[in-house]
Amino acid sequence: MTSTADETAITFPGARRPDRSRRVDASGVPIAVYEWGDEAAPPILLSHGGFDFAATFDLLAPLLADGGWRVVAWDQRGHGDSGHSSLYSWEADMRDAVAVMSSVATRAMPVLGHSKGGALMLELADAAPYRVSHLVNLDGLPSKVTHPDVVDRERTRLKASELSGWLDFRRQAATNQRKPGTIHELAARRGRMNPRLSQDWLRYIVTIGARQDPDGWRWKFDPLLRMGGFGPWRPQWSLTRTPGLGMPMLGMLGMVHEPMGWATQPDDVQPYLPPGARIVALEDTGHFVHVERPRVIADAVLEFLS
Amino acid sequence: MTRVLRHGRVELALHRLADGTGRPLLLLHGLGERSVSEPPEWAARWAGPVLALDFTGHGSSTMPRAGGYSCEVLMGDVDTVVASEGPLTIHGRGLGAYVALLIAGARPAAVRGAILADGPGLAGGGPGPGSPRLLAVDRAAPAPPDPWALAELSLDVRPPDYATSFARQATHLSGLDSPITVAAVVRPPWLEAILDEPGVAEAPVAAALASYAAVD
Secondary structure: OOOOHHHHOOOOOOOOOOOEEEEEEEOOEEEEEEEEOOOOOOEEEEEOOOOOOHHHHOOHHHHHHHOOOEEEEEOOOOOOOOOOOOOOOHHHHHHHHHHHHHOOOOOOEEEEEEOHHHHHHHHHHHHOHHHEEEEEEEOOOOOOOOOOOOOHHHHHHHHHHHHHHHHHHHHHOOOOOOOOEOHHHHHHHHHHHOOOOOHHHHHHHHHHHEEEEOOEEEEOOOOOOOOOOOOOOOHHHHHOOOOOOOOOEEEEEEOOOOOOOOOOOHHHHHHHOOOOOEEEEEOOOOOOHHHHOHHHHHHHHHHHHO | OEEEEEEOOEEEEEEEEEOOOOOOEEEEOOOOOOOOOOOOHHHOOOOOOEEEEOOOOOOOOOOOOOOOOOHHHHHHHHHHHHHHHOOEEEEEEOHHHHHHHHHHHHOOOOEEEEEEEOOOOOOOOOOOOOOOOOOOOOOOOOOOOOHHHHHHOOOOOOOHHHHHHHHHHHHHHHOOOOOEEEOOOOOOHHHHHHHOOOOEEEOOHHHHHHHHHOOO
């Protein structure tokens, strides 16, 4: 199960690790912050998705940095190298984001978010428009989930098993550990959720987002975290944040549906866009638009910000 | 006597207020409260033990750092008690009433009656999302209760149709005629909505308790 030193030095064409890293204290939770580019350049904040971490931007961030920006990203609490917490929530993630922002500047700055990170930044832009000058959303515009046409009683049973599954998971949470494996095994498992991403990329990501224990590699994600949303949140609530946004907005949607995405179509979001907002639909692209097409995204973002 | 139960990284204080034989009665406090130290008068005729749980961030339970509260996590607090004590009847005040509804729907076989009573934190943040806001708390404020719990659990959204889905599960899957009884006088939208559901009764606490004492 142990890996050789060679394996830990996996590289990926175009991927560049951050130029600097540091920690920010977010009400007691240590948040790992990463930066690419000139410290004196204007800042842009990058927010990753659920069950991901800042290294997801190792392809995009260097391109933005080379385009003249100080690129700042962070690992959300419980993700990557940030601290694990007893509690996790959307609101807590939003506060952590503001703590990272405040460590860079107090004036408004452009923010870019992918997936959950994109939806989070929509909410932040609504809650604190004085902190956000431009908004870029990468495949993170949730749309209304259509429920299968099942009878009420059957739906009750489905929901009941979902609930007991969540509670059963929490009963084990105190002793849970992520499953160990080789770099290849972790990449292969991740590939089932991200079928369009190459194994080479996923192996590169494993060497950053996982740690090497004596019995193998383990993702650093807090074992207390469980995939999938829970609670009364509805995707359409996120969409109601957008029509009133006053800052320029650019949305980029991957048109190929993947397990981790929301499968949002341009027509789903068009009625909710603020005046002047632009949506770009990327054909033959999955949920991780910034990993599949870093150059296209970087060019669009640099142009949008210029 | 107080026992410590573990829920994730949180240590929960479960107080035994009275001994007895049979199914326990579990008391859930309201937002910002802590467990009472004596069994309430109306519980005097309950044959089983009377237990009281301090929610996460309250009373003698752990105060986590940096918040992140949800009523679903507090439902997990109660499920930790269910895992330890087995089937029980629940009385919840305010916030505890809403959490009692959630656990009654999520563990319908284990919750043998939930009584929903008035208390702090009954309404939460209302039926739908308001304007989002960045919360800040006074970290120097005397605690417990955790100031993050007070801030976040008074703003959490409680949609009526979300509440009714839990009431329906309790009714469909518990095998009880009325798994939920509303004793509260104040009725925020989520509570008003479940009153229209089959299986949700209205009664004073003592009467509800007497009827749950009689069920298997």
